[in-house]
Amino acid sequence: MTPRPQSRPRLYLLFLAFCIIPGLSVIAAIPWLKTQPDNLVFLLTGIAAAITILASLALAILHDRSMGEWERSNSRFSVFWGDAIGTSLVGLLLAVPVFRDWVVSIVTAFSGTANIDAQSVILAFVGGFITVVMARVLCMALISIGWTFWKSRPAREV
Numbered sequence: 752m753t754p755r756p757q758s759r760p761r762l763y764l765l766f767l768a769f770c771i772i773p774g775l776s777v778i779a780a781i782p783w784l785k786t787q788p789d790n791l792v793f794l795l796t797g798i799a800a801a802i803t804i805l806a807s808l809a810l811a812i813l814h815d816r817s818m819g820e821w822e823r824s825n826s827r828f829s830v831f832w833g834d835a836i837g838t839s840l841v842g843l844l845l846a847v848p849v850f851r852d853w854v855v856s857i858v859t860a861f862s863g864t865a866n867i868d869a870q871s872v873i874l875a876f877v878g879g880f881i882t883v884v885m886a887r888v889l890c891m892a893l894i895s896i897g898w899t900f901w902k903s904r905p906a907r908e909v
Contacts, residue, residue: 762813763813763814766810767806769802769805769806770803770806770807770810773798773799773800773802774803776799777796780795821902825895825898826895828894828898829891829895832890832891832894833887833888833889833890833891833892833893834887836890837886837887837888837890837891838883838886840886840890841879841883854875854878854879855867857878858874858875858878861874862874
């Protein structure tokens, strides 16, 4: 059963809230989470991640159902190339010593110690994963905008 047309914007907003609020809640709770046992931290952040992923999938399905062929073509193109460029960009940046030093300084600042331990390594892997995902999303968005401008340009006269 398809939701009524008036309820779609509310459904979009609900799923968008479920995409944003869990992550912001984890970030806001970092001072409290630092004092909790690791198992509780992993449980709570895992729940927040699962809610965010499920809500984003539901939002993607709703959005895909409302797209036309032109938008789907844009989506396929931008996802393919944005994924490849965003992933490659993070790999290339990790090869630059200045960027690596910056990443290590961030991990050291978050860990609060000069010596890197297992918890800091986990934090670095999570930060790296978040960086790759954000770079992919940013590249997909930029390529989608570029594709839209390119395909929307007026036809040339021969």
